[in-house]
Amino acid sequence: MKRVVGFLVFLSLFLALSAQENVTVLEGMTGTQLYADPNGNIYLVNGSKLSKLDANGNFLRSFDDSFSGDIASVDVDNPLKIMVFYRESGKIVFLDDRLSPVMAPLDLFSHGFTSVGLAAYSTDNLIWLYDGSSNELVCIDFYFKEKTRNRLNISDFHPSELLACQERVLLLNNPNDGIYLFDAFGTLIKRIPLQADRITGYSKGRIAYRVVNRIVGEYDHISLSDSQKEFAAWDCIDALWNMAMAKLYYLDKEHRLTIVN
Numbered sequence: 001m002k003r004v005v006g007f008l009v010f011l012s013l014f015l016a017l018s019a020q021e022n023v024t025v026l027e028g029m030t031g032t033q034l035y036a037d038p039n040g041n042i043y044l045v046n047g048s049k050l051s052k053l054d055a056n057g058n059f060l061r062s063f064d065d066s067f068s069g070d071i072a073s074v075d076v077d078n079p080l081k082i083m084v085f086y087r088e089s090g091k092i093v094f095l096d097d098r099l100s101p102v103m104a105p106l107d108l109f110s111h112g113f114t115s116v117g118l119a120a121y122s123t124d125n126l127i128w129l130y131d132g133s134s135n136e137l138v139c140i141d142f143y144f145k146e147k148t149r150n151r152l153n154i155s156d157f158h159p160s161e162l163l164a165c166q167e168r169v170l171l172l173n174n175p176n177d178g179i180y181l182f183d184a185f186g187t188l189i190k191r192i193p194l195q196a197d198r199i200t201g202y203s204k205g206r207i208a209y210r211v212v213n214r215i216v217g218e219y220d221h222i223s224l225s226d227s228q229k230e231f232a233a234w235d236c237i238d239a240l241w242n243m244a245m246a247k248l249y250y251l252d253k254e255h256r257l258t259i260v261n
Contacts, residue, residue: 022261026057029257034238036201037076038166040245044257045071050084052099055245057259063099075121077166083121092119092127103142111144118162120170124184128170130162137172137186150186165202173199179207181221192221200240208241216241216248 033045040055048071049064063084072087081102082095090109094102108116108129115133122128122139126147129138135157139147154174161173169189170182179192179199194209201208205222216239217228236258239250248260 024057024259026257029053029057030255031251031257032237032255034240034249034251035074035076036240036242036244037079038244039079040242041079042249043074043076045074050074050099055242055247057257061099063095065093068093068105073119077164078121078123081121085119087117090114090116118159120162120164122164123166123168128162128164130159130172137182139186148186161199163199163202171199171202194219201243203243208243210239
C-alpha cells in the first residue's frame with residue numbers, strides 16, 4: 001500500500017510539472033550542484049561555498065573554505081554531521097546542522113590516500129573512499145585506520161558517485177553501466193540496470209535519479225518499478241527530486257535555483 005501511495009504522490013507531481021504549475025525562481029541563489037537531506041533541506045554548492053536552505057528555498061546559513069578549493073561533493077544523509085569532500089586538495093570537512101566545523105579537516109594526501117575520486121560518510125561513523133587508480137573501495141575510521149579494502153573486478157568501471165545510505169548500503173553509480181549496490185562491508189550485492197547521470201536520493205529500496213538534466217524519476221530496485229518525468233522544455237545544469245518533500249528542484253542555465261511543486 002505504501003508503494004502505491006508513493007507512486008500516486010509521484011504521479012500527481014508529474015501532472016503538476018506537465019502543467020508547469022507553481023514554478024519559483026530564486027534569483028539570489030545560484031550554484032552548480034544540488035543536494036537534499038532526509039529532513040527536506042536543500043544544499044547548494046557554488047565553488048567553495050556551501051549554502052543551506054529550507055524546502056521552500058529560504059536561506060538558512062552558509063559555509064565557505066576557499067583554502068581547500070572547490071567542493072567536489074557533499075554527503076548530507078546525516079544532517080547533523082555533513083561531510084564535505086574537496087577532491088583536488090584531498091581534504092574532508094565535517095559540519096554540524098549549522099554548517100560549523102565539528103573537527104579539524106581530514107587530510108587524505110598526508111596519509112597516503114592520493115588517488116581518491118569519491119568519498120561518502122556512513123551511519124556507523126566510518127568514511128568510504130573510492131580509489132580510481134586501483135579500482136578499490138576502502139573504508140577508514142577518523143584515525144585513517146583501514147577497516148576494509150575491496151578490489152572491484154568490474155570492467156569499464158568509471159563511477160561518478162558514491163553514496164553511503166542510512167539503510168547501511170553503499171551505491172556506486174557507473175553511468176554507462178548501472179548502479180552497483182554493496183552491503184555495509186563493501187561486498188557487492190548486485191548491479192541495478194538503471195543508467196542515470198546522478199542519484200539524488202535513496203530510501204527503502206527506492207532510488208531518486210536524473211538523466212541528462214531532463215528526466216527525473218524514482219526506481220524501486222526491489223519491485224523493479226520505475227516512474228519518471230521528462231522536462232525537456234526546461235534548460236538546466238542540475239536537478240533533483242526531493243523525496244522527503246515531494247518537490248523538484250533544478251538549477252537553470254543561469255545557475256539559479258528553481259523550485260517546482
